[in-house]
Amino acid sequence: MGAPVRRYGIIPLHSREAARPERNRCHPTAGAVGDRRDRRCRVRPRARCCVTLLSSIQNPGDLRRLSEAQLVQLAAEVRAFLIESVSQTGGHFGANLGVVELTIALHRVFDSPRDQIVWDVGHQAYVHKMLTGRMREFASLRKWRGMAGFPKRGESPHDVFGVGHASTSISAALGMAVARDLAGQHHHVVSVIGDGALTGGMAMEALNHAGDVGSDLLVILNDNEMSISENVGAMSQYLTRLRTDPAYSRAKAELESVLKRLPGIGKPLTSTLERVKDSMRHLVVPGLLFEGFGFKYLGPVDGHDLPALVHVLEDAKQLRGPVLLHCVTQKGKGYASAEAAPDKWHAWPSPAKTPGPPSYSQVFGETMIELARQNQKVVAVTPAMLSGSGLTTFQKTFPRRTFDVGIAEQHAATFCAGLAAAGLRPVLAIYSTFLQRAYDQVIHDICIQNLPVVIAIDRAGVVGPDGETHQGAFDIAFLRTVPNIVILAPKDENEMRLMLYTALQQPGPVAVRYPRADGSGVPMEPFREIPIGTAEVLRTGEQLAIWAIGPMVEVCLRAADILATQHGVEAAVVNARSVKPLDESLLLAHAERMPILTVEEGAVMGGFGSAVMETLTARGPCVAVARMGLPDRFIEHGTRSEQLADAGLTEADVVRVALALFEEAEPATGSAVRS
Ligand SMILES: Cc1ncc(C[n+]2csc(CCOP(=O)(O)OP(=O)(O)O)c2C)c(N)n1
Incomplete structure (x- = not known):
């Protein structure tokens, strides 16, 4: 003892x-x-x-x-x-x-x-x-x-x-x-x-x-x-x-001391007394x-x-x-x-931002307020990340429609499934890294029942100084295999707004993934639906097609300019928008004419590029394909740009890989699919 x-x-x-x-x-x-x-x-x-x-x-x-x-x-x-x-x-x-x-x-x-x-x-x-x-x-x-x-x-x-x-x-x-x-x-x-x-x-x-x-x-x-x-x-x-x-x-x-002094009165009574004592202890100890x-x-x-x-x-x-x-x-x-103000000082506050575009999280929070005003059924759920997810003002505006469920990602996902099953339109605001906790709930409770839960995946991609444990690397790879779910990735903050609006019009689950970053400062459009499963050609070209998602679209547009001006290679740049379902008809049309390069800020294994490869393997012509994304290792803490450079996701990297792919594919059209 x-x-x-x-x-x-x-x-x-x-x-x-x-x-x-x-x-x-x-x-x-x-x-x-x-x-x-x-x-x-x-x-x-x-x-x-x-x-x-x-x-x-x-x-x-x-x-x-x-x-x-x-x-x-x-x-x-x-x-x-x-x-x-x-x-x-x-x-x-x-x-x-x-x-x-x-x-x-x-x-x-x-x-x-x-x-x-x-x-x-x-x-x-x-x-x-x-x-x-x-x-x-x-x-x-x-x-x-x-x-x-x-x-x-x-x-x-x-x-x-x-x-x-x-x-x-x-x-x-x-x-x-x-x-x-x-x-x-x-x-x-x-x-x-x-x-x-x-x-x-x-x-x-x-x-x-x-x-x-x-x-x-x-x-x-x-x-x-x-x-x-x-x-x-x-x-x-x-x-x-x-x-x-x-x-x-x-x-x-006091009660404990009284209980201690209670006498034992014969055997049969003692056990009753003990039980009484026990239940009284439960009241106060x-x-x-x-x-x-x-x-x-x-x-x-x-x-x-x-x-x-x-x-x-x-x-x-x-x-x-x-x-x-x-x-x-x-x-x-x-x-x-x-x-x-312990909430504000959880981390040392970043230096005051020079005026510039708002972060994706901010735009998410503002968009949620607009969407909730339009539709009484919209509610927001966060597992303990109210301010990080940009929902502080939403909570003040709609306290009864905001649910901070604590550090309970699994519960958050199934709670959303329950809300959706009962007719509400829940938006689960969650960081990519913490969504990992709720994988089974996404499959079992949301997707099998095809419930209309919107999963707003913040911090998708590399996240900076929090490092390995917090990287949003895996969400595409682990969500893509689940039937019924739609996965969208905006190229900028305006598109994120439109995708959130679009997601709320769908009859089943939709994930919208966006980075830990400031937006590009683009003007915001009124809400309109983006047709699910359609990509957008942002730059035409006939020698190479670069299919990108999320913030990589902007990087690829810059890379395409370099390819054209410095190397004489005319690359098309496609904002894929919808990771699942893919815009297969456009992809197959491109694959008929030129090699394909995919670029994503997510794990390259099993990610968006893998989806492209699978489609081409199943139905496409024999074409050269290269994929760029986060490598098969964990990326440590640092700044976002250091991490992207480490992962080989800068515009210079895109130029390098695009040129290698172009040169490899050039002598023999119909070279084997490779990654
Ligand atoms: C699974 C998971 N969800 C969310 C977070 C984000 N997060 C980091 S610290 C923190 C609060 C932790 O509170 P507590 O355990 O009381 O520690 P304290 O900061 O108060 O010392 C949260 C929600 C996390 N790290 N892990």
Whole structure:
């Protein structure tokens, strides 16, 4: 048996006076223990050092040399460094400020990497990276070939599990705990999961399994009441009750003491009494939801009280079986603006945009308002990405027709299927990368029943600094094989509007995919339907046909100009628009006359180009075909243009491949189809 479970008092709600004015510069922390201001900053060598203790931490073991006061000092330095560093590079901000004390306490109490700390989502792992020898790397955070913004196994032995999507940590940690048990080892495994990520079905599945398996596992619930926007759902309300209701905790304490004093009155009565006691406990004991899952519940504990955290973690370490420590933190802690508006400071805000075309997400949000005004049946559904998807104003305009379902992509898809089955016209606003979570729901619940759900796929293609875990590479390849679905890809933001309008006129499911990018600044047309399955010839030419989709259309038009002016090759450029169904008659007509080059910002394997090849193989003439798209490897963090260059999707690449294809096809018309 492990040590008895200790209960920790309810803490007051976050005190606002803790908010300090922001100082986003390297500044000395006031004369606390270990402050040696003459030392040079390792991060900014020419600056006087604001992180004297922090720069002495080479690995987490160094934390164990520090006194309690020094740990508190270290937390201040970590915050100063975070503010300084992320203000320069950009990156996730609020969540990291919220876990400063928790991360220090974890690395003080546990022995990483022997003990395994698994982060959920991983956007809050910057402090973990600092304490595990990667301070110098912060200048390259989320930059091409620089340090990743998420834990990555290849980056450090302390990153025991790679991540970027939410709700995976309990499953992964449980796997590690079970592997440890089977190997007869004795280290600790800890999962750190946010209250937002806890809304994900996977987290529930893992809690359910962990309680059954019973392995030693510590789950730390980092409860800051926020997902990216305010957290939603009944679970969130339950956590709020645990956190904040002093009457609840007083009643709990009083009732527990009364129950303890109740006498046993003979055998038959005892069992009845026990049952009564048990059901009364269920009324008032906090954390019973988790205890029902087979976890010992500790907390809630103030996640900014470092000594208390160290203390409770030491206790938790002694316990056997699955344990859940409920830790209350404040997103953005220590930076006034981020405390006041944690949603806006989830990531460091991008510099004010120079006036220019709106982003696709913005246009999507505005279009949704117009469409909802026209059609009472239109409703919007988002799995926890309200602002990222451009739906903030839509929600304000149509609060009853907006559904933020939490980090629950699978539920979001089937919820839409239900809405559609009952006669509404749901639009599921979802990032390409997160749609991966809902594949079965798209097949089983939407497409088999041919329900008219519009799937608005944002961030399709490369996404920039979030990198590998967030690339929108696979949606065409995985959707294309599913019967009934129509897949559209606009060349610009105006076409996206028209496609959304068109999608809502269809009797079955339609996906519209668009990039994480600004539009081209084209004028917006009144709504009109684009005939499904028709492509658009934007440039004529008889020596080569370039079939492109999405933002690649613009790239190919520029490439075609170069081909004509510099190489004397006249290429047709086709905006395919409809990936499924394809405009087969136009494609076959082109294939009769010239080689075909396909270009897409999506996985080349199984993508749009594959659809073209399949059509030509089945019905076309023997013609040379080349495909360009995202390669069969994961593309790391960097800027969008670095990633497109890495993938070989620049206009120069299109020119190069087009010339090679043209030259290969030229001597012998009727050369074999190839890719
Ligand atoms: C499956 C999935 N859906 C959506 C997201 C986008 N996302 C990144 S962080 C985040 C909020 C996470 O909230 P929480 O787990 O409470 O962590 P916090 O930021 O509050 O620390 C969301 C929705 C994601 N990473 N993964």
